[in-house]
Amino acid sequence: MGNVNRFAPWLFLFPALVYFFLLVIYPIFGSFWISLHDWNGTTFQCSDGRSLLELEEDESCRRVPVMTWVGLENYERFFEKTPRDFERVKNYWVGIFTGEPVRWPRISVESKVLLNNIKWLVLFPAAIPIGLAFALFLNQSPAWVRITKSMFFFPFVLSPAVIAFVFQYFYDPAGPLKEIYSALGWSSGLIGDQNKATYGIIAAGWYPQIAYCMIIYLAGLTAIEPEQIEAARLDGAKGWKLLKRVILPQLWPATFIALVVTMIGALRSFDLVQVMTGGGPGRGSTDVLARYMYHKTIFDQDYGYGAAIAVILFAIMLVFIAVFIQQMIRRDEEA
Amino acid sequence: MATVSLQGLHKSFGSTEVINNVNVEVEDREFVALVGPSGCGKSTLLRMIAGLETTTSGDIAIGDKVVNEVMPSDRKVAMVFQSYALYPHMTVRQNMSFGLEVTGHPKQEIIEKVEKAANILQLNNLLERKPKQLSGGQRQRVAIGRAIVRDPEVFLFDEPLSNLDAELRVQMRVELALLHKQLNATMIYVTHDQVEAMTLADKIVVLRDGIIEQIGAPMELYNKPENEFVAGFIGSPRMNMVAVQTAIDAGWKGAKIAEAVKIGVRPEHLIRSKTGLEGVVYYVEHLGGQTLTHIKLPDDTDITLVEPGEHNYNRGDKLKVEPKPKTMHAFDKGAKAIRK
Numbered sequence: 012m013g014n015v016n017r018f019a020p021w022l023f024l025f026p027a028l029v030y031f032f033l034l035v036i037y038p039i040f041g042s043f044w045i046s047l048h049d050w051n052g053t054t055f056q057c058s059d060g061r062s063l064l065e066l067e068e069d070e071s072c073r074r075v076p077v078m079t080w081v082g083l084e085n086y087e088r089f090f091e092k093t094p095r096d097f098e099r100v101k102n103y104w105v106g107i108f109t110g111e112p113v114r115w116p117r118i119s120v121e122s123k124v125l126l127n128n129i130k131w132l133v134l135f136p137a138a139i140p141i142g143l144a145f146a147l148f149l150n151q152s153p154a155w156v157r158i159t160k161s162m163f164f165f166p167f168v169l170s171p172a173v174i175a176f177v178f179q180y181f182y183d184p185a186g187p188l189k190e191i192y193s194a195l196g197w198s199s200g201l202i203g204d205q206n207k208a209t210y211g212i213i214a215a216g217w218y219p220q221i222a223y224c225m226i227i228y229l230a231g232l233t234a235i236e237p238e239q240i241e242a243a244r245l246d247g248a249k250g251w252k253l254l255k256r257v258i259l260p261q262l263w264p265a266t267f268i269a270l271v272v273t274m275i276g277a278l279r280s281f282d283l284v285q286v287m288t289g290g291g292p293g294r295g296s297t298d299v300l301a302r303y304m305y306h307k308t309i310f311d312q313d314y315g316y317g318a319a320i321a322v323i324l325f326a327i328m329l330v331f332i333a334v335f336i337q338q339m340i341r342r343d344e345e346a
Numbered sequence: 347m348a349t350v351s352l353q354g355l356h357k358s359f360g361s362t363e364v365i366n367n368v369n370v371e372v373e374d375r376e377f378v379a380l381v382g383p384s385g386c387g388k389s390t391l392l393r394m395i396a397g398l399e400t401t402t403s404g405d406i407a408i409g410d411k412v413v414n415e416v417m418p419s420d421r422k423v424a425m426v427f428q429s430y431a432l433y434p435h436m437t438v439r440q441n442m443s444f445g446l447e448v449t450g451h452p453k454q455e456i457i458e459k460v461e462k463a464a465n466i467l468q469l470n471n472l473l474e475r476k477p478k479q480l481s482g483g484q485r486q487r488v489a490i491g492r493a494i495v496r497d498p499e500v501f502l503f504d505e506p507l508s509n510l511d512a513e514l515r516v517q518m519r520v521e522l523a524l525l526h527k528q529l530n531a532t533m534i535y536v537t538h539d540q541v542e543a544m545t546l547a548d549k550i551v552v553l554r555d556g557i558i559e560q561i562g563a564p565m566e567l568y569n570k571p572e573n574e575f576v577a578g579f580i581g582s583p584r585m586n587m588v589a590v591q592t593a594i595d596a597g598w599k600g601a602k603i604a605e606a607v608k609i610g611v612r613p614e615h616l617i618r619s620k621t622g623l624e625g626v627v628y629y630v631e632h633l634g635g636q637t638l639t640h641i642k643l644p645d646d647t648d649i650t651l652v653e654p655g656e657h658n659y660n661r662g663d664k665l666k667v668e669p670k671p672k673t674m675h676a677f678d679k680g681a682k683a684i685r686k
Binding site for chain 1: 396397398417418419420423424425427428429431432433434435436444445448449492496
C-alpha cells in the first residue's frame with residue numbers, strides 16, 4: 012500500500028511530464044545548443060559521419076544537423092552595435108532635454124528590435140488601468156449597462172489576425188482617419204511612418220487586451236462584498252479614497268494576473284506586427300524579438316542566430332517570471 | 347447622543363411598497379429592536395436610517411435635524427453589518443481607524459480612540475491581526491469597535507448575531523446589553539429573533555410587510571399583543587390559537603367574548619386539567635428543564651403545551667388542557683385583539 016501511494020502521484024504526472032520535457036524542456040536546451048552554432052537549417056549528415064549522398068540505395072541512417080561551432084559569436088553579433096546605439100539614443104534624449112536640435116539616430120536592426128520590445132513593455136500595460144476603468148463602469152446594475160456588457164467582451168473573442176487586418180484598414184492613409192492625418196500632416200498614416208508605426212500597433216494590441224483585463228477585473232469585483240462598500244460609505248470614504256484604500260487592495264489578485272498576462276503578452280508580441288507591417292516600414296522599424304527571431308530563422312535560414320534571439324527573449328522573460336513567482340510566493344505566505 | 351424620529355416613512359422599489367407609513371420615535375439612549383419575519387422591511391428601514399437607501403417619502407430626523415438628504419457618513423450614525431463587512435486586507439487596528447483617517451482626524455486622536463475601543467471590547471491583543479485570523483465572535487467585536495471609534499450618536503445593528511453559533515450568540519447578547527449600558531448610546535437593532543429583541547430592547551417595533559404591527563416594551567407586547575400576528579410572533583413557542591366555539595365547548599372559563607373569533611393562550615399558560623379541551627399527543631420534545639408537548643385537537647388545530655420538568659407522554663395519549671386564569675387573549679374577525 013505504501014509503495015502504491017509513493018508511486019501513484021508520479022504515475023498520474025507521467026503523461027504531462029513526457030509532453031513537458033519533449034515540448035518545453037528539450038527545445039529550450041536545444042535552442043541554446045543551436046545558438047552556439049552556425050547552421051542553415053537544412054544540411055544534415057548521418058550520425059556515423061557519412062554524408063547523406065554516400066548512403067546505399069534503401070539504406071537509412073539517423074540524421075543529425077551539420078552545424079559549425081561558433082561559440083558565442085551569434086550573441087556577439089546581436090549585441091555588437093547595441094552599446095554604440097545606446098550611446099546614440101542617449102545623446103538624442105540629452106539633446107531633446109537640453110533643447111538642441113537633434114535627429115533620431117541611425118541604429119542597428121537589433122537595437123530597434125530591443126527598443127520596440129521596451130516600448131511594448133512600457134505602453135502595453137496601459138490596457139490594465141483602462142480595463143479596470145471599464146470594469147468599474149460596467150459593474151453597475153442599470154439594465155442598459157448589463158445589456159451593453161457583452162459588447163465590451165467582443166474584442167476578446169476576435170482572432171489577433173482579424174484585429175490586425177481591421178486596424179490595418181483603420182490606419183490606412185485613405186481610410187477613416189484621413190481627415191485627422193491631413194490635419195496633422197501625417198501623409199503616410201500611422202503605421203506607414205517608421206517613427207510612429209510601433210505605437211499604432213501597440214494601440215491595436217490594446218483593443219483585445221483591455222477587454223481581457225476588464226474581464227479579469229469584473230470577476231475580481233464580484234468577489235468584493237457589497238456590504239464592505241456600504242461600510243466604507245458610512246466611514247466617509249468615497250471616490251478615489253474608496254477605490255484606493257478599499258477596492259484596489261482587494262483587487263490585487265486580479266491586478267497581478269492582468270500584469271503577468273500583459274507583460275508576457277508584450278514580450279511575445281508577434282501576430283499583430285507580422286500581419287500589420289511585417290516588421291517594417293523600412294528595416295525593423297516595428298520589429299520585435301519574437302518576429303525578428305522567426306524572420307531570421309525561417310527566411311534568412313540563419314538558425315543559429317534565430318536560436319540566439321530565442322534564448323535572449325527567454326532570458327528576458329525569465330527575469331519577469333522570476334519576479335512574478337517571487338511575488339506570488341510572498342502573497343501566499345502572507346495569506 | 348440623540349433621538350431618532352421616523353415620520354410617515356415610505357419606501358418603494360418600483361411598484362412594490364416595502365415600507366409603508368412608518369412612524370417611530372426613538373428616545374435618547376433607548377435600545378430599540380426592529381423585529382419581524384424575513385422580508386418585512388426591517389433591514390430596509392435600518393438602511394434608510396443609515397442613509398444607504400433613499401426614502402420615497404417621509405422624514406428621518408436624528409436629533410432635531412432632518413437627515414433625508416444627508417450623506418451616510420455625515421449622519422453621525424455607525425452601523426454593524428450582519429456579515430461584519432470588515433476590510434479583509436486591513437488589520438484590526440486599520441479597520442477601526444479607517445473611518446477616522448479618511449475624515450481627517452489627527453493621528454494621536456485616532457490612536458487614543460482605537461485603544462479606548464479596544465479596551466472596552468478586549469481587542470488589545472488582536473489589533474495587528476487580519477480579520478481572517480479572527481474567530482466569528484472576535485470579528486463581531488471588531489465590527490462593533492469600528493462603530494464605537496466614530497463616536498456616533500446612534501448605533502445601528504443589522505442582525506449582528508445571526509452569523510454566530512448558538513452559544514456565542516447568547517454570550518454576545520449579554521455583552522451587547524452591557525455595552526449599551528456602558529456607552530449610554532441610542533441603539534437601533536434589527537433582528538428576526540424575538541428572543542434577542544425581548545432580552546435586549548427597551549422598546550420593540552414589530553413589522554410585517556412594511557407596516558408597523560405594534561410598538562411597545564417587551565413585556566407589553568408579550569402581555570398585550572394588539573393583534574394575532576404580534577401574539578404569534580412574540581413568545582416562543584408560538585401562542586396557541588383555538589376557535590372560540592371550541593374553547594366554549596371545552597368549558598374554558600371566560601371564553602365567551604362578544605365578537606371574538608379566536609382565543610389565544612400561550613403554551614406556558616396552559617395546564618393539564620380534569621375537564622377542558624381534549625386532544626391527542628402527537629409529538630413530545632424533552633428539553634430537560636421543560637417538556638414541550640404537541641397536541642392535535644379533533645378539529646385538526648395544533649396546540650403546544652409547555653410544562654416544567656420531565657413528563658413522559660406517549661404518542662396517542664389523550665390530554666385535557668385549560669388556560670391558567672386571566673391568560674386568555676381574544677381576537678376578532680380582523681385578527682385584532684379584544685380588550686375587556
